[in-house]
Amino acid sequence: MSWSLNIGTVAGTIVRVHLTFLLFLGWIFAASYASSGAAAAWDTLLFIVLLFLCVLLHEFGHIFTARAFGVTTPYVTLLPIGGVAQLERIPEQPGQEFLIAIAGPLVNVAIAFLLVLFAGAQLNAGASAVDNTQIAMVDRLAAVNLFIALFNMIPAFPMDGGRVLRAALASKLGYVRATEIAASIGQFVAFALGFIGLLFNPILIFIAIFVYLAASSEAHMVALRAVSRGVPVSHAMMTQFATLMPDAHVEEAVQTLLATSQGEFPVVDGAGKPVGLLGRADIIKAIKTLGPDARVADAMAAELPTIGHRRSLEDAFKLLQEKQAPAVGITDASGALVGLVTSETIAEMVMLQNALPPGGRIGPWSRPAGA
Numbered sequence: 104m105s106w107s108l109n110i111g112t113v114a115g116t117i118v119r120v121h122l123t124f125l126l127f128l129g130w131i132f133a134a135s136y137a138s139s140g141a142a143a144a145w146d147t148l149l150f151i152v153l154l155f156l157c158v159l160l161h162e163f164g165h166i167f168t169a170r171a172f173g174v175t176t177p178y179v180t181l182l183p184i185g186g187v188a189q190l191e192r193i194p195e196q197p198g199q200e201f202l203i204a205i206a207g208p209l210v211n212v213a214i215a216f217l218l219v220l221f222a223g224a225q226l227n228a229g230a231s232a233v234d235n236t237q238i239a240m241v242d243r244l245a246a247v248n249l250f251i252a253l254f255n256m257i258p259a260f261p262m263d264g265g266r267v268l269r270a271a272l273a274s275k276l277g278y279v280r281a282t283e284i285a286a287s288i289g290q291f292v293a294f295a296l297g298f299i300g301l302l303f304n305p306i307l308i309f310i311a312i313f314v315y316l317a318a319s320s321e322a323h324m325v326a327l328r329a330v331s332r333g334v335p336v337s338h339a340m341m342t343q344f345a346t347l348m349p350d351a352h353v354e355e356a357v358q359t360l361l362a363t364s365q366g367e368f369p370v371v372d373g374a375g376k377p378v379g380l381l382g383r384a385d386i387i388k389a390i391k392t393l394g395p396d397a398r399v400a401d402a403m404a405a406e407l408p409t410i411g412h413r414r415s416l417e418d419a420f421k422l423l424q425e426k427q428a429p430a431v432g433i434t435d436a437s438g439a440l441v442g443l444v445t446s447e448t449i450a451e452m453v454m455l456q457n458a459l460p461p462g463g464r465i466g467p468w469s470r471p472a473g474a
């Protein structure tokens with residue numbers, strides 16, 4: 104995360120600028136200076152900064168609408184390819200997602216409208232030549248805002264249009280199927296963009312890679328969440344795993360690391376209650392800096408997030424994501440550790456679900472199709 108600079112906080116959301124964005128500004132300035140001189144270079148730089156201000160306003164369109172539904176946004180990051188607002192979660196109510204998604208492009212339409220009404224901007228085809236400093240800046244800004252709105256409404260995930268499409272499909276087909284369709288279209292658009300990029304503009308190739316990865320990861324996440332819904336965590340947790348005591352030596356952790364296939368070891372006290380987690384990286388770091396005689400308690404880094412064994416796998420999965428933890432501990436009524444859930448546990452669960460015949464599936468997918 105050190106690749107981003109915080110430039111301020113707006114209504115509880117931290118605005119960050121990715122370092123590649125600053126490099127991008129420098130590169131634009133230098134290229135424009137070399138081809139057209141200092142005046143044109145400053146004009147272009149001002150244009151790009153105003154353009155990204157519009158991108159930021161677009162993101163705040165999403166952020167403020169999400170807030171109206173009780174979803175906060177800790178960060179918004181500016182990248183050379185645009186802005187990314189990291190919403191805490193995406194509501195699964197299609198109507199809410201629809202409004203959050205459409206709010207961004209509407210902001211750009213509104214900006215273009217205001218520029219025409221109050222700044223005398225003229226919309227014509229020539230204004231789309233954004234690097235032509237002969238054309239008035241307001242004309243170019245109005246044109247480029249309309250372009251942003253249109254580009255974002257491409258009905259492909261992860262563009263806003265893809266979310267609008269998913270929301271529209273989700274009311275009929277369900278959230279998972281709707282995401283699959285929107286993500287497939289997203290991947291198709293990514294290939295098309297990449298191909299056009301190869302022929303005309305290498306920047307498009309980067310956008311294509313971004314679109315492809317984002318579409319894949321969204322489809323994957325939604326599928327995982329769907330599989331984990333309604334399944335008791337006790338059905339999917341790992342129950343055979345090695346643990347360590349807080350006052351054991353790190354040397355013992357090394358032996359356990361070598362003797363098992365585990366990468367993370369829950370640290371439990373005498374009563375079996377979890378007090379922390381020791382990962383492979385922690386063990387290696389402790390050996391280097393503290394030596395093999397150090398205590399596990401001094402080497403363990405993160406605390407282990409835990410939930411009760413009667414909760415659902417979906418809750419465990421949510422906790423895993425929220426805490427960015429490598430594992431979630433499952434505890435019984437007395438608070439003792441009885442199981443462990445990692446992202447691999449859930450991935451195995453997905454593979455099993457797909458291998459079983461439909462009647463044998465556990466969880467929500469055991470319902471007959473269409474129910």
Ligand SMILES: [Zn+2]
Pocket residue numbers: 161162165207208255263
């Ligand atoms: Zn957007």
